[in-house]
Amino acid sequence: MLAIVGLLLGILPLVSGSAKCRCQPSDACWPSEQDWNALNDSIHGHLVRVRPIGHVCHEPFYNRTSCNERVRLQTDSNWRAAQPGALQSFNWENWPQRHESCTIEAKPNSTCEQGRIPWYSAVVHSVDEIQEAVRFAKKRNIRLVIKNTGHDSSGRSGAPYSLQILTNRLNNITFHNNFVASRAPSRVNAPTTTRVPAVTIGAGVMVGELYAAAASRGYIVVAGECTTVGVAGGYLQGGGVSTVLSPMYGLAADHVLELEVVTAQGDLIITNDYQHRDLFWALRGGGGGTYGIVTRATMRAFPDMPSVISTISFTATQADDIFWQTVTQVVELTRSLSVNGNSGQYIIGRLSNSHWFVNWTMFVLNETDSKSVDGKVAPFLSLLNWFGIHYQYRSTEYPKVSTFLAIPKQADIGGVGYLQSSKVVSESFMGSIGGASRLVASLSELSLDPGALVTVNVLGGQVNVNTSGVCTSVHPNWRSSALLVVLMQSFPPTSQAQAAAHEKLTQINTPVLTLIDPGSAGVYFNEADPEQGHFQAAFWGRHYERLRRIKDQWDMDGVFMVRNGVGSEDWDVESLCRRNATVWSSTSNCRADALPS
Numbered sequence: 001m002l003a004i005v006g007l008l009l010g011i012l013p014l015v016s017g018s019a020k021c022r023c024q025p026s027d028a029c030w031p032s033e034q035d036w037n038a039l040n041d042s043i044h045g046h047l048v049r050v051r052p053i054g055h056v057c058h059e060p061f062y063n064r065t066s067c068n069e070r071v072r073l074q075t076d077s078n079w080r081a082a083q084p085g086a087l088q089s090f091n092w093e094n095w096p097q098r099h100e101s102c103t104i105e106a107k108p109n110s111t112c113e114q115g116r117i118p119w120y121s122a123v124v125h126s127v128d129e130i131q132e133a134v135r136f137a138k139k140r141n142i143r144l145v146i147k148n149t150g151h152d153s154s155g156r157s158g159a160p161y162s163l164q165i166l167t168n169r170l171n172n173i174t175f176h177n178n179f180v181a182s183r184a185p186s187r188v189n190a191p192t193t194t195r196v197p198a199v200t201i202g203a204g205v206m207v208g209e210l211y212a213a214a215a216s217r218g219y220i221v222v223a224g225e226c227t228t229v230g231v232a233g234g235y236l237q238g239g240g241v242s243t244v245l246s247p248m249y250g251l252a253a254d255h256v257l258e259l260e261v262v263t264a265q266g267d268l269i270i271t272n273d274y275q276h277r278d279l280f281w282a283l284r285g286g287g288g289g290t291y292g293i294v295t296r297a298t299m300r301a302f303p304d305m306p307s308v309i310s311t312i313s314f315t316a317t318q319a320d321d322i323f324w325q326t327v328t329q330v331v332e333l334t335r336s337l338s339v340n341g342n343s344g345q346y347i348i349g350r351l352s353n354s355h356w357f358v359n360w361t362m363f364v365l366n367e368t369d370s371k372s373v374d375g376k377v378a379p380f381l382s383l384l385n386w387f388g389i390h391y392q393y394r395s396t397e398y399p400k401v402s403t404f405l406a407i408p409k410q411a412d413i414g415g416v417g418y419l420q421s422s423k424v425v426s427e428s429f430m431g432s433i434g435g436a437s438r439l440v441a442s443l444s445e446l447s448l449d450p451g452a453l454v455t456v457n458v459l460g461g462q463v464n465v466n467t468s469g470v471c472t473s474v475h476p477n478w479r480s481s482a483l484l485v486v487l488m489q490s491f492p493p494t495s496q497a498q499a500a501a502h503e504k505l506t507q508i509n510t511p512v513l514t515l516i517d518p519g520s521a522g523v524y525f526n527e528a529d530p531e532q533g534h535f536q537a538a539f540w541g542r543h544y545e546r547l548r549r550i551k552d553q554w555d556m557d558g559v560f561m562v563r564n565g566v567g568s569e570d571w572d573v574e575s576l577c578r579r580n581a582t583v584w585s586s587t588s589n590c591r592a593d594a595l596p597s
């Protein structure tokens, strides 16, 4: 019975006569100059006609001064975040299928094409401007994209022929000592998610800004590693992992107390445990760019604390048996130390001279004495000595862990090409006999070029517990996790390197990651291969059915759509045209978990 309702929801947009494709610049339905001016007036003159950042390096716009300036600025991740005409990685600014690009370093007489850079941008300064832009896109049937920082490694913050809403300027931060969610019942026995320290952030607030503001008030917040990743946008809507804090406090989505959202109708609503709970659930794990535009997010804040952070790094000229045996010991060491909310991370990668390196970090939280760690690490260091491996070991006492969080990380360099792919590895796999060796056997099968990194983050701990009874829409397998393995592949700015990197990821490395812990699905939506197969099951498992129903309830016309996002099976890869037959109504993939009858 309910399956039939699902079927109807899937095909209704077609029978109700909405156009199959969004309006493109060559179509008669594309807004006229006057139409765009009217939009501009309604958003206080904040509409911009966008060109790719490289356009001043190409005729007929060539300008030596501006071009040189952009050559210099383009590696600045903060600058890229603020530019309507840029993403963080050049590969999603290009549109390889149409051979369109506008490379900054290219010859001035080569043409600059728009690629996946939006045609217009609403550089919004207030929530009402977001509402106007959404209403315009819906009414005029224009592809809408939301760009926060442009970090998404599947290119979800850009799209051809689109109107962009750039949230970068919405950077208010407000702290609360005793936050009470709107319309929370005033009974004494209210859930612990009320009357707690919290912070409300605007859509454009970045990790670095949030950490700095929180630290100055004695707080820490569960947010990401890279200083210029946004918090309220893709990060927390996709789940949100903190390398340092997740084992102690869980995912960022677990600590969201309230979200203010502009819906596909252009309405401004509040979602929390007491209002629009379905949408609130979907927005905490269902992925950015899908359910609405989060304009403000309120997250729980925690007291700052001391920590000891220890690192070991070593290199090897080749990845031989000794190297992988050593890595296996790294895995075991990390498992033995990541208890009581302590976290760890190891990075395996190749240097430009093609040597291998391992960087291991342990985050011992609420600890002041580095000697406590030194003793536990000593046997491993002896092993390295025994193998004749040179290493660097350092333990640093941070009276406040916020000081460490605020240190800019290497990954903040913009402009390089990068792709990611990931796997959530279960505790039952890692806890089984030979788990560590089997993990390392898989890692050794990855094909890593210089510039590729495998980062393994400790999960488990509080990630596997429902904090304060919250129930989020991330893949249920996050709740029985041990590790998040992420492959980060970077490559130089040429179309050949881009094509080769995409192919290697999808053909070789993603299948290797998939086969780690083959019995348990789970891929991180925010750090996924853009070609991820069976994405519904990989990102959300049995939560997909409900996510799709909520999507259809709140955004039947598909105003918000992203690559491999909820509902995207109905659209082509750039979400410009609906497919003839929706996967939703014609295949069994996302129906594996039938609706409750």
Ligand SMILES: Cc1cc2nc3c(=O)[nH]c(=O)nc-3n(C[C@H](O)[C@H](O)[C@H](O)COP(=O)(O)OP(=O)(O)OC[C@H]3O[C@@H](n4cnc5c(N)ncnc54)[C@H](O)[C@@H]3O)c2cc1C
Pocket: 145, 146, 147, 148, 149, 150, 151, 152, 153, 156, 157, 167, 203, 223, 224, 225, 226, 228, 229, 230, 231, 232, 233, 234, 235, 236, 237, 238, 239, 240, 241, 242, 243, 287, 288, 289, 290, 292, 293, 294, 295, 411, 412, 526, 527, 562
């Ligand atoms: C160098 C680097 C380090 C990273 N480190 C971490 C980490 O430590 N932990 C972790 O969990 N992830 C990490 N990530 C992944 C990160 O979570 C994703 O890149 C995420 O998509 C970034 O979100 P954004 O809003 O900053 O980016 P954008 O690319 O601007 O947006 C991402 C998606 O969210 C949508 N979106 C943006 N703003 C809104 C909004 N207000 N409302 C609705 N939708 C919106 C966009 O349309 C897009 O689909 C990292 C990525 C990189 C490249």
Ligand SMILES: *[C@@H]1O[C@H](CO)[C@@H](O)[C@H](O)[C@H]1NC(C)=O
Pocket: 036, 037, 040, 044, 045, 046, 047, 048, 049
């Ligand atoms: C929007 O209006 C502002 C202020 O009048 C103007 O500077 C800007 O060029 C306009 N944008 C477009 C796309 O016309």
Ligand SMILES: *[C@@H]1O[C@H](CO)[C@@H](O)[C@H](O)[C@H]1NC(C)=O
Pocket: 063, 064, 065, 066
């Ligand atoms: C080139 O750009 C610079 C800096 O933006 C500007 O001052 C200058 O007028 C431009 N030159 C031309 C010829 O347009």
Ligand SMILES: *[C@@H]1O[C@H](CO)[C@@H](O)[C@H](O)[C@H]1NC(C)=O
Pocket: 107, 109, 110
């Ligand atoms: C572009 O300029 C280079 C020299 O800078 C020249 O060799 C090339 O033929 C030119 N290409 C076109 C299409 O004009």
Ligand SMILES: *[C@@H]1O[C@H](CO)[C@@H](O)[C@H](O)[C@H]1NC(C)=O
Pocket: 125, 126, 127, 170, 172, 202
């Ligand atoms: C940001 O905060 C200022 C000062 O409190 C306020 O005037 C402004 O309206 C806020 N802007 C947004 C977009 O919330």
Ligand SMILES: *[C@@H]1O[C@H](CO)[C@@H](O)[C@H](O)[C@H]1NC(C)=O
Pocket: 313, 347, 349, 357, 358, 359, 392, 410, 453
């Ligand atoms: C690994 O550690 C070395 C030595 O501390 C450091 O120079 C390098 O930047 C680190 N690399 C990464 C990717 O963290």
Ligand SMILES: *[C@@H]1O[C@H](CO)[C@@H](O)[C@H](O)[C@H]1NC(C)=O
Pocket: 305, 366
């Ligand atoms: C940290 O340690 C202090 C004192 O040892 C304790 O009171 C506090 O609860 C601990 N904090 C956490 C988050 O465990």
Ligand SMILES: *[C@@H]1O[C@H](CO)[C@@H](O)[C@H](O)[C@H]1NC(C)=O
Pocket: 464, 465, 466, 469, 470, 471, 479
């Ligand atoms: C988390 O909470 C939800 C709903 O409250 C429940 O269905 C689920 O089983 C819980 N999961 C765990 C691991 O406790």
Ligand SMILES: *[C@@H]1O[C@H](CO)[C@@H](O)[C@H](O)[C@H]1NC(C)=O
Pocket: 579, 580
């Ligand atoms: C969709 O249908 C149209 C008209 O029947 C056809 O021309 C087109 O090839 C179809 N597209 C796909 C992707 O099946």
